[in-house]
Structures are given as structure tokens and as C-alpha cells.
Amino acid sequence: NAGVMQNPRHLVRRRGQEARLRCSPMKGHSHVYWYRQLPEEGLKFMVYLQKENIIDESGMPKERFSAEFPKEGPSILRIQQVVRGDSAAYFCASSSDRNTEAFFGQGTRLTVV
């Protein structure tokens, strides 16, 4: 009866490296959402995926960021050539259907040094 699992919990990357953040949704959930949170701020929507499809990526930066949710395996948020401004907490949420309650993981805290 696991909830939304994110890993790693903490990730340190040097400028220019790639960061891969993983999210395994709750069992039975096929909708995944990624959010970014800066210190002392609320959550900013990034992307909404349903198995193998990107439904809404209106919150994703146009460059360096990509997301996928393959048929098998976790959803991946990928940040290429990280910069200091990418340092933030990244949260994943999942739901069983559109417009139903979403449950959040514990987040991945990315630090770019």
C-alpha cells in the first residue's frame, strides 16, 4: 500500500551535469504531475502526463527540461545541463483519473553546486 515514491530524496549535481528524478505513482494511478517548489514559495505546475502521453507541459521550461511516463516503469523528470537556478524541491503527484484527488510524494531536493 505504498504511496507515491520519489527518488532520490536528495540530489547534488555540478553545473552542466544532468539530473534525473524518478516518480513511481500510487498503485492503480495512471496520471502523474510534476511540480517545482522554491524555498518559502508555493508549488508551480510543470507537466501533466498520462501513461506514455504528455497531456499538458505548459509549465515546463522550453529548454533543458523533459518528462516521460513510459508504459512500464516510473515517470522521469530530466534536467540537462543544470544551472544553479534549477536548485529546488521537485514534487510528483499521482491520481487515478483526471480531476480526482492527487497524492504527493516526499519530493526530490536538487542542489546544483
Place this chain on the structure above:
Amino acid sequence: TQLLEQSPQFLSIQEGENLTVYCNSSSVFSSLQWYRQEPGEGPVLLVTVVTGGEVKKLKRLTFQFGDARKDSSLHITAAQPGDTGLYLCAGDRDKLIFGTGTRLQVFP
């Protein structure tokens, strides 16, 4: 532009006091959710309100959805130190749009 504005942004009170947090928007939402987030953790869902005018109670917490489904409030009675955290409202627009957050600190 921020779709959902929360007020106040920060709130520090003594144990036993009552408080109200507001979540306001000029847009209509099909539903609105309230979350609480503690440091280093993800948001935890407290309640979902769907019907205009709806009131839901969760122990000492009372949630209300505005008649026009554009705003909501969270009232806490007799606050306790365990209520300390970041309270977030989120409106449903196919994906959750989060409010600016209210950081509550309750001192013993």
C-alpha cells in the same frame, strides 16, 4: 499572474487562538483542495470541496467553499503547536493550480 492568492502569507499565534486563512481567485474552479506541508515533506491532502457553499469539518478545522466556487477559507479553532506548517489551497483546472501559501506557526 497568480490565479490563487492566499492571505495572510504568514501567521504566528499562541496556542489556543483561532485563525482563518483565505484563498481567493477571480476564476471558477470545479473543486478546491487544501493541503498542509511540513518542512522537508510533500503536501498532504486535508480536504476537497466541490459544491458552492459547501462546508466540511475535520476535527478543529473547518473548510468552506464560496458560493461562486472562486474562493475558500480554512478556519482553525483552538490552534495547537502541531498545526504548524504551510497551508496550501489548490484549484482544479485539469491540473492542480496552487495558491501562494500561508505559513502558520503556533507557539506553545
